Amino acid sequence: MSCLSKNVWTMPRIYPGSILTLENIFSSVVLTLVFYVIIFNAIQSSEAQIQTPPEIVRIELGASVPNLQSSVLASYEPDILPTNTSAPGLPVGTTVIWINEDESFHTVTSGSYFKGPTPNFDSGLLPPKFDWNYTFNAPGEYDYYCTIHPYMDGSVRIEIPNQNQSVTES
Numbered sequence: 511m512s513c514l515s516k517n518v519w520t521m522p523r524i525y526p527g528s529i530l531t532l533e534n535i536f537s538s539v540v541l542t543l544v545f546y547v548i549i550f551n552a553i554q555s556s557e558a559q560i561q562t563p564p565e566i567v568r569i570e571l572g573a574s575v576p577n578l579q580s581s582v583l584a585s586y587e588p589d590i591l592p593t594n595t596s597a598p599g600l601p602v603g604t605t606v607i608w609i610n611e612d613e614s615f616h617t618v619t620s621g622s623y624f625k626g627p628t629p630n631f632d633s634g635l636l637p638p639k640f641d642w643n644y645t646f647n648a649p650g651e652y653d654y655y656c657t658i659h660p661y662m663d664g665s666v667r668i669e670i671p672n673q674n675q676s677v678t679e680s
């Protein structure tokens with residue numbers, strides 16, 4: 511019995527230089543965790559870098575006063591995004607910034623003058639020289655208009671991910 515108990519005692523003994531020591535197992539688990547954390551963070555930061563810069567839409571000076579002499583009324587510029595109409599659309603997650611360069615109030619309201627507003631987005635009254643932005647997190651075709659000036663309208667087309675390779679530069 512004394513011989514057996516001695517064997518039981520000596521079997522789990524950790525020898526110096528052995529690979530499977532508790533210390534080694536513990537440190538390899540920790541190193542693996544650290545490795546995955548580093549990889550995860552690298553992927554996160556690279557995704558952040560891939561994010562597209564915001565699109566700028568100017569509300570043109572004079573948009574509140576339609577110039578009937580002109581064939582083109584001052585409005586949102588550009589009024590259609592992406593500006594390359596044959597492009598599939600802006601990537602999901604694109605932020606559009608509307609800058610009111612006019613001397614009057616305007617709105618950026620999803621929907622259309624004839625169909626009315628939709629719940630997607632609404633800037634409310636945007637004062638002169640103020641800007642407002644909205645981030646498009648779902649694919650789709652978003653029409654919008656100014657609730658004060660019916661002739662002001664625009665649209666933003668957002669495409670599903672992985673089909674946004676041909677995003678135009680503006």
Ligand SMILES: [Cu+2]
Pocket residue numbers: 573574615616617656657658659662
């Ligand atoms: Cu307006």
